[in-house]
Each structure stands twice: as structure tokens, then as C-alpha cells.
Amino acid sequence: MASEAKGRRFDSCRARHRLIVAVTGASGAILAERFLLRAQELPEIERHLILSPAALLTAQLELGKKRRDWAALADVVYRADDLAAPLASGSFSTAGMVIIPCSMKTLAAVAHGLSDNLIARAAEVTLKERRRLVLAVRETPLSLVHLRNMTLATEAGAVVMPPVPAFYAGVRTIEAAADQFACRVLDLLGWSHPLATRWLGAGAAP
């Protein structure tokens, strides 16, 4: 009976697509919040969320959000120090991973394969398994170290995607800009969200 129940749980996981969503301590916790909300609206996506301790700090400062608030936005939540979590192994199949927002510290860890927490390890696994890894890097201005690390991450197969607003999409609020960014990340991961604004030519501009 026990193995049957385990088997059913496994099948229900595979029926949806597992997506790893990591949140780090770069500014822009709203990007993670809106991404998780938009992903929640696509029922085939199973959200596996990792929050770094610095992410919990910035989210508290920027949004007043605590760990339990994030839990409501994910199917499974992991501690960043849980290096024995299933996500630390390539045998746990996923559709990919997004780090949103991605700090320069975590970018450096990913670029150099320094996997001392679950976020960096899951990113390393995503790259080695040749799965899609999107890094929503947030810093400005950028130093040569940041730029070199972005080059290294890109050469290793990641997509470096700074959260730059799609001004042409007529966004007027931070929430709308974050939603459009979330939709573009979902595009890159293979999902089309109905809220995505598509450029249809100058005549059709909003």
C-alpha cells in the first residue's frame, strides 16, 4: 500500500511540469511574487521554490512578506541549506529553473560552479542536465566582474535576462512591468501566458 501511494504521488508530480523558482537577495522581490502568481495560473506548472536567507530579508523590507507568505505561492518550498533535497540531483527531472531576482553573489556562484547552497546546486544541476536556466540578474551599474560572470554563465548555457521593463508594451505600473517580465520568462521556459503582450507591429501598438 505504501509503495502504491508513493507511486501515485510520483505520477501526479510528473503529470505537471516541475519548475524550480529560486529567489535571492537582490532588490525586486515583487518580480518573484508576480512570477509565482502568473505561474500559478498555468495549472500544468508545479512550482518548487527556494528562498535564500537574503531573499527573506529583502522581501521583508520591500513587501513585508514572511516565509509563510511565500509558501502560499508554491507547491513545494525548500530551505536554501537543504543540500539533500531532491532538486540537488539530476535524477529529479524538471522543466528548468529561474532565479528571480538573481543577486550578483548567486550569479558568481552559478558562473563558477560554487554550489554551497541549494540554489547554486540546483542551478549547477540544471546546466549539467542541459535544461533551461534563466537568471533575472538585478544590479546597476555593472562592474567588470558582474559582466564577466554573466558571460561565463551564458557560455555555460544559462539565459541572462535582466528585469528591464517592456516599455513598448504600454506598462504603467511596476506590477504590470513585473507581470510582463514574468510572461517573457515563462515564454523562455516554454509556457505561453494569456497576459503576455506581443508586439504586432506599429499599427497595433497599445
Ligand SMILES: Cc1cc2nc3c(=O)[nH]c(=O)nc-3n(C[C@H](O)[C@H](O)[C@H](O)COP(=O)(O)O)c2cc1C
Ligand atoms: C535591501 C537590499 C537590496 C539589495 N539589492 C541587491 C541587488 O539589487 N543586487 C545584488 O546583487 N545584491 C543586492 N543586495 C545584496 C544581497 O542581498 C547580498 O549580496 C546577499 O549576500 C545575496 O545572497 P543570495 O544570493 O544568497 O541571496 C541587496 C541587499 C539588501 C539588504
